[in-house]
Amino acid sequence: MAAAARLAVAGHRVVVYERTETYGGxxxxxxxxxFAFDTGPGLLPLPAVYRDLFIKTGKEPLEECVELVRVDPAARHVFPDGTDVLLPNASRAGAVGALNTALGSGAGDxxxxxxxxxxxxWDRTRRPLLEEPLWADWQVLGEREPYPAVPHRRLLRTRRASTLAEIGAYELRDARLTALLESHALAYGLDPRTAPASxxxxxxxxHAFGTWYVRGGMRELARALYERCRARRVEFVFGAEVVRIVEKxxxxxxxxLADRTVAEADHVVAAVAPARVAGLTERPLQEDGDVRPGRRPALAGRFTVLLALxxxxxxxxxxxxVVHAPDRAAELDFLSGRAGAGDPARPTVTVLRPDDPALRPDDGHESVVVSAAAPLTAGREAAGTAERFAELLVTAAESAVPGLRERLLWREVRTPAHxxxxxxxxxxxxxxxxxxxxxxxFLLPGNTTRLPGLYLAGGWAHPGGGLPHAGMSGALVAGLIVEGPDFRGSQ
Incomplete structure (x- = not known):
């Protein structure tokens, strides 16, 4: 939809074909x-991406289309040793002070x-990884670690961390700080032992751009963007499954389409996984080679329990x-598939409790979303695994929600299969x-493909997953179509 709105403003006639019966993915x-619950992202980082989108596609800015609420504190963190800390929103000094108080002098520093x-x-990678099309010589982005080396006083030399886990071990030197660091990677199913230090x-x-909530739930952002598309005369066809990309x-x-209808187009933008796109064409979409963007297999999905209280x-x-896992090694081994699928470990769990009347029947109730990264097999291979894993999430959530068990009316379990x-x-x-x-x-396939006129957008294309990145992929695709292959990135 981000690409569609921008292309429509540029004068193109745009039609969106959606396999399901609604918008928003x-x-x-x-x-x-x-009760109402967000089943995807629950918070909005880097809202500037969508502010830019709404400014560029209409007269009404984002804040006139949805109500943005600054989340403060940004998060409460509960660690296995019972330590509890509230981190303020977008305040380095505040975070340093809170961590020094909760974890001991020096930890916050x-x-x-x-x-x-x-x-x-961030400064080294923001432009090529968020605002520009993937470089033709993308190998350059993979060669050098942008996270700086740190001087080691005792060894009289510098030491460069190559993974996120090594940052924790070399620089943070506190299991709780390491858990705080790694929770941001775990939210995307990334194993910090293999995720790069970048x-x-x-x-x-x-920390830098803050955390925001859209009043009424994040679905309201999708609704606002859908309405912006319609205002720009973008057409939507729901229940329309694409079976082939036509070449000429x-x-x-x-x-x-599945009903054998053929829709002609000057350009095609695919917002689905590249493997699926490749199955719709008569040729491979990416260059061959042992290492290329998107070659890394996806290992994890999102497991969610919706609680009506x-x-x-x-x-x-x-x-x-964020309720941190009591056994880091067991969590990471289960997430990476090294442990048995039927033997789940207690993960790092995120509990979202938006105080939003739009999400509950009345003020005498509460809707809560509990989620964690999980192997794609969670709840699928072994009988009862989904319920056992859901129980682990609910048990963790008791640290965040007083009296949870006594207040529980019902719960809905959603696995990666959903x-x-x-x-x-x-x-x-x-x-x-x-x-x-x-x-x-850890790069994603570029927005252009080997088939001229076919572009990739959305979370499975450059610059990757997350609401800000999805919005930027729309900006990049629109720029490539409007300005051509010489487009050098968003301004």
């Missing part, structure tokens, strides 16, 4: 008995120093609470943002 909603280095990695940009984005004279020339939230309840059915995402996997280093294994 993974930005979905579940409703029952007066080490976190503050880390954020300074993470900013350096993933430090994920907590930096959270060596370029994409339209779509064939009696009784409203207590005064001062944190909007977001994501696959509802969005078409391959196996229900979570798409991470593009990251530099690691020989390019």
């Amino acid at each position: 993974a930005v979905g909603r579940f409703e029952r008995d007066g 080490r976190w503050g120093d880390f954020l300074v280095r993470a900013r350096e990695a 993933a430090a940009v994920l907590p930096y984005m959270d 004279d060596g370029r994409a020339a339209g779509l064939e 009696r009784g409203g939230p207590e005064a001062g309840a944190a909007h977001r609470t 994501t696959a059915r509802e969005t078409g995402a391959e196996d229900g996997s979570v798409s991470p943002p593009a990251l530099a280093a690691a020989e390019g294994r």
Whole structure:
């Protein structure tokens, strides 16, 4: 939709063909008995991406189309040793002070120093990984680790972390700070033992640009963008499954639908997984080679438990609470598939408690979303695994929600299989943002393909998953179509 709105403003006639019966993809909603829950992203980082989109596509700015609420504190973190800390929104000094108080003198200072280095990695990668089409020589992005080396006083030399886990071990030197760092990667199903140190940009984005909530739920953002598209005369055809991308004279020339209808087009934008796109064409879409963007297999999906509770939230309840795993090694082994699929480990759990009347029947009730990264097989291979894993999530959520068990009316369990059915995402996997280093294994396929006229957008194309990145992919595709292959990026 981000690409469609921009292209329509540029004078193109745009038609969106959607396999399901509604818009929004993974930005979905579940409703029952007066309760409503976001089934995809629950918070909005980097809202500037959508502010820019609404400014460029109409007279009404984003804030006139949805109500943005700054989440403060940004998060409450509950650690296995019982330590509990509230981190303020977008305040380095505030975070340093809170961590020094909760974890001991010096802990917050080490976190503050880390954020300074993470900013350096952000400054080095922001433009090529978020605002420009993927470079033709993308290998350059995989060769050098943008996260800076750190001087080691005792060894009288510098030491460069190559993974996120090594940042924790070398620089943070506190299991709780390490858990805080790694939780940002785990939210995308990334194993910090293999994720490059450049993933430090994920907590930096959270810190630097703040965390925001859309009143009424994140589905309201999808609704506002859908309405902006309609106002720009974008057409939507729902229940329309594409079975083939039509080629003519060596370029994409339209779509064939399941009912054998053919829609002609000058350009085709595909917002589905590249493997699915490749199955719709008569040729491979990417260059051959052992290492290329998108070659890294997806290993994890999102497992969610929706809780309908009696009784409203207590005064001062944190909007977001992260309950950290009691056994880091067991969590990571289960997430990476090294442990048996039927033997789930307690994961790092995110609990969202938006104090929003639009999501509950009345003030005497509360809707809560509990989620964690999980292997794609969770709830599918072994009988009862889904219920056992859901129980682990609910048990963790008790640390965030007082009296949860006594207040519980019902719960709805959603596994990666739900994501696959509802969005078409391959196996229900979570798409991470593009990251530099690691020989390019954490880059995503570029927005252009080997088939002229065919473009890739959305979470499974450059610059990757997450609401800001999806919005930027729309800007990049629109720029490539409007300005041609010489387009050098968003301004």
